[in-house]
Amino acid sequence: NAGVTQTPKFQVLKTGQSMTLQCAQDMNHEYMSWYRQDPGMGLRLIHYSVGAGITDQGEVPNGYNVSRSTTEDFPLRLLSAAPSQTSVYFCASSNLGRKRSHEQYFGPGTRLTVT
Amino acid sequence: AQTVTQSQPEMSVQEAETVTLSCTYDTSESDYYLFWYKQPPSRQMILVIRQEAYKQQNATENRFSVNFQKAAKSFSLKISDSQLGDAAMYFCAFTSGTYKYIFGTGTRLKVLA
Numbered sequence: 001n002a003g004v005t006q007t008p009k010f011q012v013l014k015t016g017q018s019m020t021l022q023c024a025q026d027m028n029h030e031y032m033s034w035y036r037q038d039p040g041m042g043l044r045l046i047h048y049s050v051g052a053g054i055t056d057q058g059e060v061p062n063g064y065n066v067s068r069s070t071t072e073d074f075p076l077r078l079l080s081a082a083p084s085q086t087s088v089y090f091c092a093s094s095n096l097g098r099k100r101s102h103e104q105y106f107g108p109g110t111r112l113t114v115t
Numbered sequence: 116a117q118t119v120t121q122s123q124p125e126m127s128v129q130e131a132e133t134v135t136l137s138c139t140y141d142t143s144e145s146d147y148y149l150f151w152y153k154q155p156p157s158r159q160m161i162l163v164i165r166q167e168a169y170k171q172q173n174a175t176e177n178r179f180s181v182n183f184q185k186a187a188k189s190f191s192l193k194i195s196d197s198q199l200g201d202a203a204m205y206f207c208a209f210t211s212g213t214y215k216y217i218f219g220t221g222t223r224l225k226v227l228a
Contacts (some may be wrong), residue, residue, distance in 0.1 A: 014141065029142075031214065033216070034131065035218075040124075040220055041207060041220060042119075042121075042218040042219050042220040042221055043208075043216075043218040044218070045216060045217075047217055048145055048215070050214055056214070058215060059215075090160065101165070101178075102148040102150075102210055102212065103150070103162055103165060104160075104216065106116070106159065106160035107157045108157075108158065108159055109159075
């Protein structure tokens, strides 16, 4: 099992550019989520999904779009990058079955810099 | 609103000694889950320990244990026999099962040889 994978690991964007951060998991988890990590602020939830075709907003959704067309993939789109979106982004997944542990499995993160 | 507070931005401990990291939370829910995650310099988030609110017994994983005080809404992590590899950022996290997870701001633990 690869677990949760994220690409790219590092990215530099210019203000106004768009891009997609990729996230995939091979554990057949229904729940997937995106966080951003900023110094002194911990991890903040951007968007999450409880299954294919179902997404919802987290704490800081503005400037980001998501979609979930398959169980495995949950891409995060930055429509028009801004310097305030410079951060480390984590994708995570969790099972929602009857024996749900509520534990999240995290990807390795993507460090994004917007200049 | 649900919140998680880690009031210690940084802690230090001598190798082989014991250290306790603090976490308090606020919720009106009665059923919820609490976690401690470790983030070493590699940036990978690693689950250290998990506690279900309905369980009165404190969770233990080898050298890691928690002191869960439900009435006080406190969830501290005790690391015994500290090792150099324990140096990392530690995050306390909460979920009430609504699919939203709340993280604290983290405590940086330094282990002194």
